[in-house]
Amino acid sequence: QVQVVESGGGLVQAGGSLRLSCAASGTIFSFIDVNWLRQAPGRQRETVANITNHGTTNYADSVKGRFTISRDNGKNTVYLQMNGLKPDDTAVYYCNVFDRQRLHNYWGQGTQVTVSS
Secondary structure (H helix, E strand, O other): OOEEEEEOOEEEEOOOOEEEEEEEEOOOHHHEEEEEEEEOOOOOOEEEEEEOOOOOEEEOOOOOOOEEEEEEHHHOEEEEEEOOOOHHHOEEEEEEEEEOOOOEEEEOOOEEEEEEO
16 A cells, blocks of 8 residues: 655745655655645645656746755655745645556545745
8 A cells, every 4th residue: 555645844034944744655666756836725726846766856937946856866865955945835745656666546635835925
């Protein structure tokens, strides 16, 4: 059973930083791609950043230069470092894991990020 757990959300002032963590268990971590998505009230869910099993990264234009995604295979964890946060970054952030062996997606429960102006 693959489990995905996010942590690290919270309330921060504009310009501040947060680091989100996504821990995955029950899978071979080096075989998974990881996506961070977010959904704000009244908006569609959007992909913020992703990292492949080989470490290739991609970012949404709205977060380039501010967010950094990274992975620590030894800790089975992917991180999303968020700097220069803006009120528009307020959303529930979800971690999505694609298991390349099982060819299946797994989701975490989400973590709330609130940026005050």
